[in-house]
Amino acid sequence: MHEWPLWEVFIRSQHGLAHRHVGSLHAADAEMAVRNARDVYTRRSEGVSIWVVRSSDIIASRPDEKDALFEPSDDKVYRHPTFYKLPDEVDNM
Numbered sequence: 001m002h003e004w005p006l007w008e009v010f011i012r013s014q015h016g017l018a019h020r021h022v023g024s025l026h027a028a029d030a031e032m033a034v035r036n037a038r039d040v041y042t043r044r045s046e047g048v049s050i051w052v053v054r055s056s057d058i059i060a061s062r063p064d065e066k067d068a069l070f071e072p073s074d075d076k077v078y079r080h081p082t083f084y085k086l087p088d089e090v091d092n093m
Helices: 030-041 063-075
Strands: 006-013 020-026 047-054
Touching: 006 030, 020 030, 030 047
Parallel strands: none
Antiparallel strands: 006 020, 006 047
16 A cells, blocks of 8 residues: 655744644645645634645754754854843843
8 A cells, every 4th residue: 555645734823923833644745735734734714824844855953963963053152142232222132
């Protein structure tokens, strides 16, 4: 038996700025994956955008690579602007 590819589904809500992973589904192609994602994950019209990504196309780091990937950023002080004085008018940054 041939199984359809697995797709990861990301939805952007009406009040959100970013897409959020909501689940996975099987579909024959991208068009079917979008339609199925709409039917399964946006039942109450809460979404304004759907992304589907074939699971096999996602490349992820391994937990044992964490140190090599993330520690070098600690020595780049410009990425952590704690030494800047913010004007009083700026509430959040």
